Amino acid sequence: MRKRVYVCALLALLLWGISAEALAAGPPPDEFRGVYLSAWSAATPARVVRVVEMARQGLINTVVIDVKDASGYVAFDAEVPAVADYEAKRVLIRDVESLVRRLHQQGLWVIARIVVFTDPRLAEARPELAVHSAARLAMSGGILSRETLWRDRRGLAWIDPAAREAWDYNAAIAEDALRRGFDEINFDYIRFPSDGVLADMVFPVWRQSQRRREVLAEFFAWLRRRLGFAVLSVDLFGLTTVNRDDLGVGQVIEDALPYFDYVCPMVYPSHYAPGFIGKANPAKYPYEVVFYSMKTAGERRAAMGARARAKLRPWLQDFDLGADYTPEMVMAQVQAARDALGEDYVGFIVWNPKNVYQTEALEMARR
Numbered sequence: 001m002r003k004r005v006y007v008c009a010l011l012a013l014l015l016w017g018i019s020a021e022a023l024a025a026g027p028p029p030d031e032f033r034g035v036y037l038s039a040w041s042a043a044t045p046a047r048v049v050r051v052v053e054m055a056r057q058g059l060i061n062t063v064v065i066d067v068k069d070a071s072g073y074v075a076f077d078a079e080v081p082a083v084a085d086y087e088a089k090r091v092l093i094r095d096v097e098s099l100v101r102r103l104h105q106q107g108l109w110v111i112a113r114i115v116v117f118t119d120p121r122l123a124e125a126r127p128e129l130a131v132h133s134a135a136r137l138a139m140s141g142g143i144l145s146r147e148t149l150w151r152d153r154r155g156l157a158w159i160d161p162a163a164r165e166a167w168d169y170n171a172a173i174a175e176d177a178l179r180r181g182f183d184e185i186n187f188d189y190i191r192f193p194s195d196g197v198l199a200d201m202v203f204p205v206w207r208q209s210q211r212r213r214e215v216l217a218e219f220f221a222w223l224r225r226r227l228g229f230a231v232l233s234v235d236l237f238g239l240t241t242v243n244r245d246d247l248g249v250g251q252v253i254e255d256a257l258p259y260f261d262y263v264c265p266m267v268y269p270s271h272y273a274p275g276f277i278g279k280a281n282p283a284k285y286p287y288e289v290v291f292y293s294m295k296t297a298g299e300r301r302a303a304m305g306a307r308a309r310a311k312l313r314p315w316l317q318d319f320d321l322g323a324d325y326t327p328e329m330v331m332a333q334v335q336a337a338r339d340a341l342g343e344d345y346v347g348f349i350v351w352n353p354k355n356v357y358q359t360e361a362l363e364m365a366r367r
Helices: 002-015 045-056 081-085 096-105 120-125 134-140 164-179 212-227 286-307 327-344 359-366
Strands: 032-037 062-068 109-115 184-188 231-237 262-266 315-317 347-351
Touching: 032 045, 032 109, 032 359, 045 096, 062 096, 062 164, 062 347, 081 164, 096 109, 109 164, 164 184, 164 212, 212 231, 262 286, 262 315, 286 327, 315 327, 327 347, 327 359, 347 359
Parallel strands: 032 062, 032 347, 062 109, 109 184, 184 231, 231 262, 315 347
Antiparallel strands: none
């Protein structure tokens, strides 16, 4: 089944004009062992060399690279007119095709990460698509502008998740990344805002008679129709594995499973609240947190039967927060995912915002 899907994807991508050389990575790994690189790291030769070395040593077979992050800037020379129109192009990765080709030569599966609804560049260029502040709108007489944008705790502006022109914009960037040879598109921040003064938010497009989860479910289905046989993944909050509500942000794991190839819960133990599974500080219990989360997610996926297209591929924690994370604590998460998912286990990707990874943990995972 995996090979048949890959062949269909290959034919579709060749029709988009991607060369066979760019597609040298082949089908997805049976077991992902991946790391994340920001666009800055992907543009830094020493960081790329380190990833290549890890691949040569057999420690990793996958790398996720930001092509559009939470700043809203696109990190390569995207041939998408709107990116230039919105002044959203900041070319850090100057020859993205050569980078992808080099990584393919090391046998790496190369994933393009696109942050979707956190997008200050698009929000400032197209305020009618963005979330606004009720207080600022009152002072402006109700006129939508850059000055009335709502911003989260980091000062970042958000797009109204129901804005279909924003859907088109992000899909066009994804299509361009696929033409450059990326093997998979990973979508992040597909959700409503979760922090800041939430009561102050005004959505110019979303009809609030429609539930948040329904907005996202429509987007999930639309992405699959638009991008066809491309390999797609989505990042969800870790709590989507165990919570039955939408967490107030629209994310329900069952809504994503039919439309993606991989659903990637961010099951970082440090991100669970005190008291989760009876632990005062969940960060100190990486095996227990990840096992319970992925076991529950696997059961929910199994209950959907054939409707669940996606496999579960968690993001794991390799950074210090809530506890000092040792290689053993990183490996404990890997083992937990393996134990929880059994024969449905397809691997993991580790996250470190500084892109510095503990190779001892990756060595243990390889063994």
